[in-house]
Structures are given as structure tokens and as C-alpha cells.
Amino acid sequence: MFDWIIQNGTIIDGAGGEPYTADLAILGGKIAAIGRRLGPAVHTLDAAGKTVTPGFIDIHRHADSAVFRPGFGELELRQGLTAIINGNCGLSLAPVEGPYRQAVLDYLLPVTGPVDEAVPIASMADYLAGTEGLPIHTGMLVGLGTIRASVAGYFQERLDLGQVREIRRILLRSLEEGAAGVSLGLGYAPDCFCTTDELAELLEPLRGKDVPVTVHMREEGDKVCEALEEMLEIARRVDVPVHISHLKAIGRRNWNSKIPQAIQMLNNARAQGLDVTCDAHIYTAGSTQLIHILPPDYLVGGVEGITRRLSDPAKRAELAERILHGTDFDNIAGLVGWEGIYCSTLNRPENRPYVGKNFMEIADAMGKDPFTCACDILVSERCAVTMIDFISDETDILRILKLPYSAVISDGTYPVNGKMHPRVCGTCAHVIEKFVLHDHALTLPQAVASMTGIPARALRLPGKGVLAPGMDADLCVFDPANIHERATYDAPERMSEGMDWVFVSGTPAIAEGRLTGTRTGKSIRREAGRIFTSPRG
Numbered sequence: 001m002f003d004w005i006i007q008n009g010t011i012i013d014g015a016g017g018e019p020y021t022a023d024l025a026i027l028g029g030k031i032a033a034i035g036r037r038l039g040p041a042v043h044t045l046d047a048a049g050k051t052v053t054p055g056f057i058d059i060h061r062h063a064d065s066a067v068f069r070p071g072f073g074e075l076e077l078r079q080g081l082t083a084i085i086n087g088n089c090g091l092s093l094a095p096v097e098g099p100y101r102q103a104v105l106d107y108l109l110p111v112t113g114p115v116d117e118a119v120p121i122a123s124m125a126d127y128l129a130g131t132e133g134l135p136i137h138t139g140m141l142v143g144l145g146t147i148r149a150s151v152a153g154y155f156q157e158r159l160d161l162g163q164v165r166e167i168r169r170i171l172l173r174s175l176e177e178g179a180a181g182v183s184l185g186l187g188y189a190p191d192c193f194c195t196t197d198e199l200a201e202l203l204e205p206l207r208g209k210d211v212p213v214t215v216h217m218r219e220e221g222d223k224v225c226e227a228l229e230e231m232l233e234i235a236r237r238v239d240v241p242v243h244i245s246h247l248k249a250i251g252r253r254n255w256n257s258k259i260p261q262a263i264q265m266l267n268n269a270r271a272q273g274l275d276v277t278c279d280a281h282i283y284t285a286g287s288t289q290l291i292h293i294l295p296p297d298y299l300v301g302g303v304e305g306i307t308r309r310l311s312d313p314a315k316r317a318e319l320a321e322r323i324l325h326g327t328d329f330d331n332i333a334g335l336v337g338w339e340g341i342y343c344s345t346l347n348r349p350e351n352r353p354y355v356g357k358n359f360m361e362i363a364d365a366m367g368k369d370p371f372t373c374a375c376d377i378l379v380s381e382r383c384a385v386t387m388i389d390f391i392s393d394e395t396d397i398l399r400i401l402k403l404p405y406s407a408v409i410s411d412g413t414y415p416v417n418g419k420m421h422p423r424v425c426g427t428c429a430h431v432i433e434k435f436v437l438h439d440h441a442l443t444l445p446q447a448v449a450s451m452t453g454i455p456a457r458a459l460r461l462p463g464k465g466v467l468a469p470g471m472d473a474d475l476c477v478f479d480p481a482n483i484h485e486r487a488t489y490d491a492p493e494r495m496s497e498g499m500d501w502v503f504v505s506g507t508p509a510i511a512e513g514r515l516t517g518t519r520t521g522k523s524i525r526r527e528a529g530r531i532f533t534s535p536r537g
Contacts, residue, residue: 002027002041003506009047009477012445014054014452014466016404019445024052026473029506029520033469047477050500051444054452054467055082055474056428059459060214060245060279060409062086064093064140065112068119069414073135074515079428079485079496080451082474082504083137083464083524088245088411089216090145090185093119094127095174100153104146106303107154107189109384110289110345113416124174128523136504137474139461139524141183141214142174144202145191154302156193168205178525180459181212183245186227187292187330189299192218196230203238211526212459214243219330221250224258225265232269232276241275243458246411247400248280248392251335255393263399270405277458279407280400282430284392285489287344287413287421290378290385295322295329303383310375320371336389338363338370343377345386345418351377355418356490386413388421388489398441407455408447422487429485429496437480444480461524473506 004026010019011034025033025041056079064086066072076084086092091111096104105115120126124142131138147170152163159167171182182203185191194202203213213234217227228244235242244266249258269276291299291306298309298319309315323333333341338359346352354362354377359370366373377385400406408431412424423430428451435441442450456465463472476499483498502510505520 002032004043005038005041006045006047006052009050009052011467012051012053012448014449016445016449026506029473031469031471031473050477050479053448053476054465055476056080056451057083057455057464058410059085059407059455060088060411062088062111062413065115065119066414067131067134067138075425075495076136077502077509078499080476080499080502081136081428085139085141085180085459087141087143088183090143090183090188090191092141092143092146094121095123095170096121096146096150098150100150103153103302104149110386111413113414124179125177128178128525131523133519134521135509135519136521137524138521139180141181142179143183145185145188147171148190154189156300164201167202172205175211180524180526181214184215186218187216192296199234200237203240206240207238212241212243214245216245220248221254221330221335222327224249225261228262228265235274235276244278246281247278249396250391255396259396259399277405279409280397281409281411281423282397283423284394285388285390287386287388290387291383293333306383307379310379316375332389336391340390342388344388345415347381347384347417386415401450407458408450420492422489422492425495426485426487429483432480432483433485473503475503477501
């Protein structure tokens with residue numbers, strides 16, 4: 001006897017197939033059968049008029065610390081998410097150990113938020129063990145930046161042989177302990193200090209192991225294509241699968257030119273046999289640390305070094321000139337303009353009135369120029385500031401989303417003080433409501449695949465992403481017409497609505513639109529020693 005039979009639903013399988021009507025049976029947390037007249041079962045759900053899909057997967061989230069906070073899981077389930085992957089952009093919260101532990105936590109603070117002492121971060125094994133029994137499945141990439149900072153701090157000097165060996169040791173140990181892959185953050189310290197040769201050297205132990213390497217590229221504005229070529233070179237030299245995180249072209253002057261070129265580069269590389277994929281966040285505004293406006297050399301020394309540098313009048317004057325005219329780094333302030341950069345997280349009481357305001361508005365309020373405001377706020381907050389920056393063009397976003405190897409991601413962070421980006425609560429609903437139903441830019445099977453099968457293939461997530469016998473029974477049941485994104489930039493905490501049923505490991509986490517409170521999520525672990533195959537759709 002089956003545990004559940006979902007009858008008469010319209011099946012969208014996550015693999016890009018055409019929708020069809022069928023029944024789906026669940027047994028022991030797995031999909032047992034798909035067909036007609038299945039049975040008997042303990043529970044039966046009539047899904048006539050509803051769509052049945054795999055549970056949605058977000059392979060690029062920054063909930064590293066948030067998964068341990070009270071209430072975690074509801075805003076994810078409300079939009080159909082049943083699995084997330086943390087540890088992106090080289091900024092994983094684990095493993096953090098050694099003499100630079102506090103420096104690492106200080107640098108990660110704007111991304112992870114405060115880390116409670118009880119959160120297990122010393123090793124990947126500790127962290128993943130702590131994520132068992134959450135409302136949704138949770139996995140973790142191991143951040144090369146976190147490992148390098150734990151071993152060598154936030155310094156630009158060439159690594160010595162002993163440091164290289166130690167970084168490799170921790171990297172391989174983390175993978176053996178279940179990390180889903182490796183993430184790079186070449187736009188952040190200390191990964192930004194790596195040369196291409198050093199990256200290849202650090203990643204060499206991954207050769208032949210089919211471990212996905214995700215990357216926030218070195219530049220995403222004027223030189224995004226050069227940065228992409230660097231990662232294609234890494235894929236060739238080290239023979240690793242490379243996944244480009246949040247592919248985009250920052251700045252109006254790069255819109256509708258750089259992304260078509262980047263897509264052609266990816267298509268050519270795939271035709272030549274390289275295993276390269278990508279993803280996109282689907283809002284025109286991004287969100288990250290405010291220190292991301294700084295050149296890489298200003299990030300040397302971590303929070304202490306940045307704060308000291310921004311407090312030096314001579315260094316500030318030099319920085320002001322570079323932001324005004326500089327093209328030697330990913331100059332976000334120059335590309336976007338101060339009016340396009342909003343403060344989203346501020347911790348000090350005197351600064352909190354500026355949450356949600358752009359730097360032109362803050363400058364008017366402070367009676368200073370916007371550059372000085374940004375520097376003063378970074379110093380007073382010891383760099384623990386996040387921004388929402390309007391950087392991308394929707395036409396470019398759609399170009400990326402339509403690729404058969406591109407996944408939808410949120411890139412969501414969970415601030416404690418300030419405003420989150422609406423993508424945290426709204427990404428999956430946004431894709432269906434806007435791009436499928438309103439704009440007709442994607443078909444529903446395309447949209448579902450971009451949130452299920454494609455990300456599962458890219459990161460080799462076993463049992464996830466496709467409706468087929470033997471796969472995990474993580475499912476969404478809904479009427480697409482009822483899916484609604486409620487989050488806005490002014491009220492980003494509003495949860496999405498429209499999910500009738502969401503199953504996690506074969507158990508309803510949402511039933512008839514109501515949260516059940518079940519905690520059947522499991523830690524997503526890369527199987528040690530397993531060589532995955534990754535069909536390139």
C-alpha cells in the first residue's frame with residue numbers, strides 16, 4: 001500500500017517534457033510510480049485542475065546561518081522551495097577554524113548575519129549534521145575564500161607551499177564530509193587575490209572527481225566576458241565542471257551587448273565538450289556587501305584593513321578618484337551611479353534611518369557627497385553593511401533564463417537589521433507569475449525545469465529535480481493562476497502565496513495551503529567517492 005496517491009494532476013516533470021495528466025504514488029519518501037489507476041494508498045489527494053511539479057531548488061542562497069534561526073523554512077515553503085544550497089560565492093560559513101576565525105566571521109557578517117555560538121561551523125561535517133531535521137533539505141558548498149582566509153587571512157601575498165597544501169587538505173576533507181561542491185568568490189576577498197594560475201593550483205586535486213565548481217566571477221561589468229574566459233580556462237586546465245553564478249552584465253553601457261557575447265562563449269565551450277552551466281537571479285537589482293564597491297586592493301587585511309584604509313584621508317582621496325574614473329576593477333558605483341545603490345542593512349542606531357535609501361538621498365540628509373557618506377557608513381559600521389543595487393537589464397535576464405542549461409536562483413541573504421531583498425521571499429513565485437503568466441516569456445515547463453531539473457543536474461544533487469520513480473518525493477501541487485509574489489522592495493518580508501500542497505520527503509509540509517510544521521528535511525550531501533554523470537540539457 002502506498003503512503004500517498006496524488007490523482008489527476010497535470011504532471012510537469014522538471015526535465016522539460018510536455019505536461020500530461022497522471023497519478024503519482026509515494027512510498028517511503030520516494031516516488032513509487034507514475035501512471036493511472038494506482039493504489040491503494042493510506043492518503044489520496046485529488047489534484048484535478050492542479051499542476052504537480054518537483055519541489056523547487058535554489059542552488060544559490062546565503063542562508064548559512066539563517067537555517068538555525070527560529071521560523072526558518074516557512075518563507076521558502078510558501079514559494080515551493082524544498083531544497084536550498086548555501087555556501088555560495090566563496091563565502092561559506094563552514095569550515096571556519098584556526099587563528100583567523102574571528103576575522104573570517106567579521107568579514108562574513110554582512111552576508112551571514114550574526115552567528116550564534118551554538119551554530120556548528122568548525123567543519124563541514126559539523127555543519128551538515130546540524131542541518132538534519134529542518135523543514136526543507138539543505139546543502140552546502142565549501143567556499144574556497146573561507147578556507148583561504150582561515151589558513152592565510154585576508155592578505156594579497158602569494159601563498160607559500162605549506163598554505164597551498166593546507167587549503168587543499170581542508171578542501172578535500174570538506175568534500176569527503178559531504179559538501180555539494182566548491183564555490184569561488186573572485187569578486188570578494190581573499191579569492192580576488194588569486195591569480196588564474198593560483199586558482200588552477202588550488203583546484204588541481206579536483207581533477208577527475210566530477211566536483212562542481214561554482215563561481216562569482218572576478219568582474220561582472222565592463223570585463224565580464226574576460227572574466228568568463230578565465231573560468232573557461234580553469235575548466236579546461238583542471239578538467240572540472242564550472243557553474244557561473246548569477247551571470248549578468250552590470251551597468252547600462254553593457255546591457256544587450258555583453259550577455260549575448262557571453263552566451264555565445266558558453267555555447268561554444270559546451271560544443272567543445274566543456275561542462276559549463278550558469279544561473280541568473282531574476283530581478284534587475286542585486287544585493288551584496290557594500291564593500292563590493294571597493295577595488296580588490298582596498299580589501300586587503302579584511303575588515304580591519306578596510307576600515308583603516310577608509311579612515312585615511314589620503315587613501316580616501318585616491319579611492320574617490322578611482323571610483324570617479326576607474327576601469328581597473330568592477331566599479332559598481334561608477335557603473336550604476338549612487339542613485340542606484342540603496343543601503344539595506346545597517347546596525348548602528350544613528351544609521352538605521354538610512355535603511356532603504358539610496359546614497360543620493362543619504363547625502364542630502366547628511367549634507368555630504370554620496371562617496372563620503374558611503375565611506376563614513378562603512379567605517380562606523382565596521383563594514384557590516386549590505387546594499388541593494390540596480391544593476392541589470394531584464395532583456396539580458398531573459399536571454400539567460402531561456403538557456404537550456406541555466407537555473408533560476410535567488411542569491412538571497414537574511415539580514416537581521418534592515419531590509420532583505422524581495423527575492424528572498426519571492427523568487428519562485430516571481431518566475432511563474434511574471435515571466436510565465438504575465439509576460440509569456442517562458443513556458444511553464446521551461447520555468448519549472450529552471451527551478452528543478454537544471455539546478456539539480458548542475459550540482460549533481462542525487463534524487464532531486466525530476467518526477468520519476470525512485471526520485472525523492474519532494475513535490476509542489478498548485479494552480480499556476482493562484483501563484484502570487486507579495487514581496488516588494490518596500491515590504492520584502494511578505495511571503496508568497498498559492499502553494500496548495502508541498503511535500504518534503506513524501507510528507508506534506510504545506511497541506512491545503514496551511515503550514516503543517518513537519519521537519520522532514522535532510523542534509524544534502526555529496527556522496528564521498530562517487531563519480532556523478534551530468535547530462536547536459
